[in-house]
Amino acid sequence: MIGNLPFVVCMILVALGLWTLVTKRNLIKLVIGIGLIESGVNLFLVSLGYVRGGIPPIYTYAPADGPMVLPTPQALTLTSIVIGVATTALMLAFAVVIYRHKGTLDARKIRDLRG
Amino acid sequence: MTVVVRTITRILFPISLVFGGYVIMHGHLTPGGGFQGGAVAASGLAMVLVAFGAKRLAEKKGLLSALESLGGVAFAALGFLGLGLTFFANILARSGGLFGGPVPYGPNPGELNTAGTLPLMNWAVGFKVLAGLGAVVLLFALFGGENDR
Amino acid sequence: MKWWLALAAFCLAAGFLIFGAVALRPFGEPRYREMDEYFIRFSQAELAANNVVTAIVFDYRGYDTLGEATVLFTAVTGVALILRRLKK
Numbered sequence: 082m083i084g085n086l087p088f089v090v091c092m093i094l095v096a097l098g099l100w101t102l103v104t105k106r107n108l109i110k111l112v113i114g115i116g117l118i119e120s121g122v123n124l125f126l127v128s129l130g131y132v133r134g135g136i137p138p139i140y141t142y143a144p145a146d147g148p149m150v151l152p153t154p155q156a157l158t159l160t161s162i163v164i165g166v167a168t169t170a171l172m173l174a175f176a177v178v179i180y181r182h183k184g185t186l187d188a189r190k191i192r193d194l195r196g
Numbered sequence: 197m198t199v200v201v202r203t204i205t206r207i208l209f210p211i212s213l214v215f216g217g218y219v220i221m222h223g224h225l226t227p228g229g230g231f232q233g234g235a236v237a238a239s240g241l242a243m244v245l246v247a248f249g250a251k252r253l254a255e256k257k258g259l260l261s262a263l264e265s266l267g268g269v270a271f272a273a274l275g276f277l278g279l280g281l282t283f284f285a286n287i288l289a290r291s292g293g294l295f296g297g298p299v300p301y302g303p304n305p306g307e308l309n310t311a312g313t314l315p316l317m318n319w320a321v322g323f324k325v326l327a328g329l330g331a332v333v334l335l336f337a338l339f340g341g342e343n344d345r
Numbered sequence: 346m347k348w349w350l351a352l353a354a355f356c357l358a359a360g361f362l363i364f365g366a367v368a369l370r371p372f373g374e375p376r377y378r379e380m381d382e383y384f385i386r387f388s389q390a391e392l393a394a395n396n397v398v399t400a401i402v403f404d405y406r407g408y409d410t411l412g413e414a415t416v417l418f419t420a421v422t423g424v425a426l427i428l429r430r431l432k433k
Contacts, residue, residue, distance in 0.1 A: 083372070084371070084372065085366060085367050085369060085371065085372050086372070087372055088366035088367075088369055088372060089363055089366045089367060091366065092359075092362040092363050092365070092366040093363070095362055096355075096358070096359035096362055096363070099355060099358060099359065100355060100359075103351055103354075103355050104351075128372065129375065130375065130381075131372065131373050131375075132373060132374075132375060132378075133373035133374060134373075135373075137227065138385060138396075138397040138398060139225075139226065139227060139395060139396050139397065139398070140302065140303050140304060140306075140389060140395040140396075140397075141225045141226055141303075141304070141305065141306035141395045141396070142303065142305060142306070143302075143303035144303070145303060149385050149397070151375055151378055151381040152381055152384055152385065152397040152398045152401055153380065153381050153384065153401060153406075155398050156398050156401040156402045156406060156409075157406075157409070159229075159231060159398070159402060160402075160409055160410070160413045162231075163231055163325075163413050163416070163417060164413060164416050166329070166417075166420075167416050167417050167419070167420030167421075168420070170332045170420055170421075170424055171420050171423050171424060171427075173336070174335075174336070174423070174424045174427045174428050175427065177336070177339060177427075177428065178427055178428070223396065223399050224394050224395060224396050224399050224400075225395050225396060226396065227396070227398075229396075229398075229399050229402065261421075261425070264418065264421060265418075268414055268415075268418055271410075271411070271414055272411065275407055275411065283407070283408075284403075284404060284407030284408070286391070286392050286404050289391070289392050289393040289394075290393050296393075297393070298393070299389055299393040299394075299395065301389055301390070302389075304395070306395050310393045310394070310395070311392060311393050311394040311395070311399075311400075312392060312393060312394075313403075313404075314392065314394055314399055314400065314403050314404065317403045317410075318399070318403070321403075321410070321414065324414060324417065324418075325417065328417050328418070328420075328421045331421055331424075331425065332420075332421055332424050335424055335425055335428045336424075336428065338428075339428040
């Protein structure tokens with residue numbers, strides 16, 4: 082009996098990402114923290130759709146017994162993963178350009194708005 | 197990179213492309229689909245980029261962005277194909293033509309010639325994701341790579 | 346002082362997250378599943394598709410996928426705009 086352990090694990094991942102965002106100053110590490118939060122949210126969405134004793138929602142060679150897992154959270158998690166990849170690429174591009182212009186990745190030293 | 201990495205890349209690059217194509221092609225039958233298969237093929241592209249340097253692929257940038265635009269336009273056009281009923285209506289399913297084969301109800305072994313516009317949309321989105329991720333990785337490599345061979 | 350304030354705020358937020366996860370409905374028993382039952386039952390009849398997830402992504406919720414493709418295109422365009430060669 083595992084109870085609500087999967088939800089708790091997802092929330093621990095989100096909390097680790099929050100901790101990274103609060104404490105770290107390197108821009109690459111901030112991107113890693115946002116990625117951790119995304120992973121936690123994606124895992125949470127998929128685990129919300131689980132049905133006890135369920136099989137994958139695919140009819141090819143499906144086992145005859147057991148209910149199917151809810152397919153809509155999986156489809157929307159696919160959308161979420163692709164959007165996460167896109168935003169991560171944009172953030173990394175900004176980090177590269179900031180390092181090229183300022184010579185540092187410290188978030189405290191690049192607070193000025195001068196170009 | 198060294199000759200070991202180059203040789204392994206020469207072997208693994210076609211395999212990754214074929215596996216990506218397989219995942220895209222069977223997207224309506226097995227786990228997978230356009231996004232996943234495109235990501236697999238783009239990982240093969242990134243491997244080539246690491247092994248052989250970005251300079252050799254620099255002129256392929258226009259081809260990649262053209263392929264991405266083509267995939268997006270094809271996806272939207274396939275959505276407009278069902279405009280007689282509604283947007284994104286699947287008019288090819290069970291029509292007997294292209295990808296219009298019948299499918300038995302319940303668990304079945306899976307027939308490739310089914311599901312109407314879904315395989316075509318899988319191919320469009322697969323090309324789009326392959327070209328998009330490849331273009332992003334190529335741009336990153338080209339921006340920082342002044343001193344690679 | 347500021348450090349302890351940040352730590353307290355983080356502990357509060359993480360506590361709320363984990364309390365919410367524990368107090369959620371039991372794992373494996375989703376409450377509202379009529380829409381998913383419909384998709385599972387009719388995806389073969391309406392779309393002739395074995396993979397229900399692909400049927401949802403590309404047909405039932407095709408607008409979502411269209412927006413997703415737009416987001417991907419915008420991200421690639423933004424990366425290409427940011428990472429253009431400044432000095433030739």
